[in-house]
Amino acid sequence: MRILAVDPSLRGTGFAILEESGKSTRCLEYSVIKNHASLSQEGCLLAIHETLGLAIKRHEPTELAIEKVIFVQSYATAIILGAARGVAVLAAAQRGLTVHEYPPKRVKQAVVGKGAASKDQVAFMIRALLGLTETPPSDAADAIAIGITHLRTVSSPVHVVTATRGK
Amino acid sequence: MRILAVDPSLRGTGFAILEESGKSTRCLEYSVIKNHASLSQEGCLLAIHETLGLAIKRHEPTELAIEKVIFVQSYATAIILGAARGVAVLAAAQRGLTVHEYPPKRVKQAVVGKGAASKDQVAFMIRALLGLTETPPSDAADAIAIGITHLRTVSSPVHVVTATRGK
Numbered sequence: 561m562r563i564l565a566v567d568p569s570l571r572g573t574g575f576a577i578l579e580e581s582g583k584s585t586r587c588l589e590y591s592v593i594k595n596h597a598s599l600s601q602e603g604c605l606l607a608i609h610e611t612l613g614l615a616i617k618r619h620e621p622t623e624l625a626i627e628k629v630i631f632v633q634s635y636a637t638a639i640i641l642g643a644a645r646g647v648a649v650l651a652a653a654q655r656g657l658t659v660h661e662y663p664p665k666r667v668k669q670a671v672v673g674k675g676a677a678s679k680d681q682v683a684f685m686i687r688a689l690l691g692l693t694e695t696p697p698s699d700a701a702d703a704i705a706i707g708i709t710h711l712r713t714v715s716s717p718v719h720v721v722t723a724t725r726g727k
Numbered sequence: 728m729r730i731l732a733v734d735p736s737l738r739g740t741g742f743a744i745l746e747e748s749g750k751s752t753r754c755l756e757y758s759v760i761k762n763h764a765s766l767s768q769e770g771c772l773l774a775i776h777e778t779l780g781l782a783i784k785r786h787e788p789t790e791l792a793i794e795k796v797i798f799v800q801s802y803a804t805a806i807i808l809g810a811a812r813g814v815a816v817l818a819a820a821q822r823g824l825t826v827h828e829y830p831p832k833r834v835k836q837a838v839v840g841k842g843a844a845s846k847d848q849v850a851f852m853i854r855a856l857l858g859l860t861e862t863p864p865s866d867a868a869d870a871i872a873i874g875i876t877h878l879r880t881v882s883s884p885v886h887v888v889t890a891t892r893g894k
Contacts, residue, residue, distance in 0.1 A: 642809020
């Protein structure tokens with residue numbers, strides 16, 4: 561399975577393409593869409609939508625894993641973050657990807673083992689888990705963490721306990 | 728000047744195409760993009776983006792007037808509303824429209840004359856102002872009101888007072 565994972569924000573959307581085959585997970589690409597402070601909001605949205613669209617075209621993932629936003633500083637921030645998130649979801653939906661959301665606590669729990677992990681801890685664990693030669697920038701690491709959470713969620717084996725009758 | 732005006736929301740985005748020539752303002756089209764409660768969030772975003780894109784293609788407006796969101800019930804609502812707003816802005820930016828925002832109070836002030844006007848008052852005034860034969864649905868009326876606010880803002884003549892010296 562190949563997925564696109566996204567940690568959206570107007571000025572620094574992290575994203576990654578992850579592939580799982582058998583028990584191994586590979587990161588095919590990770591990046592941060594950095595939008596300069598001088599770029600208009602609509603310019604940022606264009607950049608996010610276009611960059612993610614091109615990544616989808618390159619790698620043809622079938623699913624999107626994206627952060628479910630719970631806490632933000634203000635309503636104004638929420639509206640702007642929502643816009644960044646919206647165009648990311650749109651880019652995926654336009655190419656038929658299914659959309660899966662994970663709240664930050666669950667992502668940290670899945671990757672680091674505790675819901676209150678720091679950004680540095682997440683990046684460090686991502687590097688170790690995927691055997692990367694460098695620590696990814698934190699926005700990209702957050703995206704990878706969201707992707708790993710999704711892969712672990714969908715590939716969790718269902719434990720079937722079969723009772724064997726003793727003779 | 729021809730503009731696209733949008734009052735965004737996930738389930739009921741109102742929009743209108745307005746044209747101003749000389750002192751007259753005409754409404755070339757108004758509509759509400761109604762997304763059923765059973766449609767996924769990504770399905771709604773696709774519908775908003777595609778419908779506005781087609782309206783822009785039909786009428787070729789050069790500017791977008793959109794509500795600047797100030798108050799929302801919750802962060803969750805703000806994120807969702809932000810997404811609807813984001814794909815509307817994207818649809819416009821992809822076709823080169825400039826983006827102009829107006830807070831709701833200013834829109835009501837411009838159209839009804841008071842910042843605390845009800846939705847019904849806005850719809851009634853829109854009908855009267857444009858000489859429409861029916862009262863538009865309130866989401867469309869809100870979009871038209873945003874558009875009228877923009878047209879009045881950009882076409883306000885600058886009053887130049889020239890002092891004439893008396894002999």
